[in-house]
Amino acid sequence: MGEYNMMITEFPPGYRFMPTDVELIEHYLTKKVHCQLPFSSLSPLFQHIDANEFYNISPDNLVKNMCVDGGEQYFFIHGDKYFGGERGKSRVVGNGIGYWRCLGEEISIYNSEGDVIGLRVNLKYFSESSSKNNWTMQKYRLTCEYDTSDTEIEEWILGRITKGKRNDYSNYF
Structure with missing residues (x-):
């Protein structure tokens, strides 16, 4: 029975972390906001x-260490x-680099x-130094309105940055 309690440290070939919008909000962002999600459990992904x-x-x-086109970083x-x-509406990056x-x-x-x-909003990155701008972000x-007197609540937004076209496997299941 103890063998089933082992932590997976490597994923098998072909494994993809592709959470839905609902999963990102319910299982990650909500828990992060309520300080119920330890950093160490997500360090390779977020x-x-x-x-x-x-x-x-x-x-x-x-996202220097992100994989090739189609990869995502959270x-x-x-x-x-x-x-x-x-x-x-736009938000300037750095000193006008994009x-x-x-x-x-x-x-x-x-x-x-x-x-x-x-709520989700879609954004695209534009840069003066590159004519090929292939970065997108879903934020x-x-x-929910939270009681601001609760010190266990923190202000967080979850961002998913994608280079190239985002893979969508929703039609494959």
Whole structure:
């Protein structure tokens, strides 16, 4: 029986971490906001970063170790006041090295009971130094209003950055 309690340290060939929007909000962002998700359990998949640092670095430098096109990197961004949600709205990166532009309105994410549990917004990175801009980001935030007197609640946004076209295996199951 003890053999089933072993921690997996390597994933088999072909394994892909492809959480849905609902899974990202319910199992990761909500738990992170409520301090129920230890950093060590997600260290290979999620990076923790302050919003000021996040918006001071180009995506090329932010995700240096990310795999080839189609790869994704996840970030818990702390203190991010810029969420987007307004088409054409943008956030400058660094000293004008580029900017993240919002591609549309916020999209509501619903749980299985039909309740709105979070919002997603899609952004694209543009840079003056490169004519080929293939970075996109989906940012997620919770919609719940929290009691600000609760010291166990922190302000986090979850960002999923993708280089190239994002793989979508939803039709394969």
